[in-house]
Amino acid sequence: MIPSAPAGVWAPAITPFHADLSPDPERFARYARWLLANGCSGLAAFGTNSEANSFSVEERMALLEYLVSHAVSPARLMPGTGCCSLTDSVRLTGHAVGLGCAAVLMLPPFYYKGVSDEGLFRNFSEVIERVGDSRLRLYLYHIPPVAQVSISLPLIERLLKRYPEAVAGIKDSSGDWHNTQAVLEAFAATGFRVFAGSEVFLLANLRHGGVGCISATANVNPAAIHQLFENWRTAGADHLQENLTATRAMMQKYPMIPALKSIVARAFADAEWATVRPPLVELSAAQRESLFADLDAAGFTLHP
């Protein structure tokens, strides 16, 4: 059975580590359940903000299995499974589909730069063919500021033509509304599901036929983002969007992943949550104090 199609606010859940940098599955599952109980419709686990590319394939699979066996429904999971290595992408995607995950979110292979759409088409095509499971729902992950390899409109068109069932949507983290709008105009009418990569574009995305957002700050602000998703057709929607945009701008002054982990560490009174894997670095004491002062001044609270 294929779970109902993802929509709403999905969090690229941050991943907790022990002090020795090993992933902490128990803390991870507890946090996942908290996100789902506080406004997230689902979890795009193992995304950029999850530090997923800083894990081995085995670490990712073990964490996903732990979630699913600890009260996180796979119908609410869209794990990241796109790697530089075709064989890794196939393995992770097959594993996620086998566990019954609603979808997967797939980066293009991101080591080589300046690759062709033909090469990227072959990559996604090989993954889909090799996984060979009609339950697969693949969301393309367009994040050129980080991956430096893009998902172009002609590539989407070609993939949709060849795999209309499997290629289900996209997360657009370009930060460029014009790109998101172009994708919506080209493909949304046929059922292609567009998630904005930031809640800054949530209202605009919904108004143009998108289905929600997958956003870093959904890790710490899920209820407010969900509130806009639930009320986007109401008169107050623009005001809700303004508030979300202001909160996002406040957090974006700091390195995002360490900032999110610091906020969660404080709210949960659990200092180890702030741990990141290299090459990331946790916030300095000064950054942390400044962030917390900003949050307090804005009346921002997170209730564990």
Add this chain to the structure above:
Amino acid sequence: MIPSAPAGVWAPAITPFHADLSPDPERFARYARWLLANGCSGLAAFGTNSEANSFSVEERMALLEYLVSHAVSPARLMPGTGCCSLTDSVRLTGHAVGLGCAAVLMLPPFYYKGVSDEGLFRNFSEVIERVGDSRLRLYLYHIPPVAQVSISLPLIERLLKRYPEAVAGIKDSSGDWHNTQAVLEAFAATGFRVFAGSEVFLLANLRHGGVGCISATANVNPAAIHQLFENWRTAGADHLQENLTATRAMMQKYPMIPALKSIVARAFADAEWATVRPPLVELSAAQRESLFADLDAAGFTLHP
């Protein structure tokens, strides 16, 4: 026992695939032996030109084991072991050291962009500490055009200060002679071993205290590059360099990895050698004909 320190011409050996894109260890070992018999002092296997980031960790380890057990001395191997994931880098590095490899060539973690030297220091430091083997000789791999994450001079200095034995050298594939020269001036006198990332800079590198080059085109032109390495102090060295530079320029008109594989496929009369993994794409028929015409016009030959 630690093998003698690498010097001379090292090839980032291209990796052969079967038609189904699985690596072909037998063909790989045969080619590795050919490179070593034809001018290469060693093999920087699993580099950028090897498509190593397109393999799983297990595929890399299996290929390396096959080489070592099929007449390729580990003393002549410097496998690439730097991954986005710390745990993968530790696993591959420990494996290579355990097999007795002369050194490893280590990319920085390359998914996150704009990371700090502190974060990169922690990455390399964790790898060195966790491998915990005094035989480890680590060469930093600086290739900003592809990795988009750089190895800065202050980072090298800090690593050398903390790990003067383990941090043995660098491959500079910046394509920027001024950077190579700055590295040489800062660190070569203390025994830090600098490989140019292209034979275009081989003579300049040797004249300024470098030890050789690790170059894509060593896959197909090892004898001529070795000839310059052997004769760099002679009167004819500049002429040899000019010839190498011209040959390189001819090949650089084409996508490098597919071009190298096409040249080897032709020379070895083995069409399957031209296979690449996505996201790379083999040369088109027109590109191949143009490349071969260029090579023939230049009198370039490769004897299997």
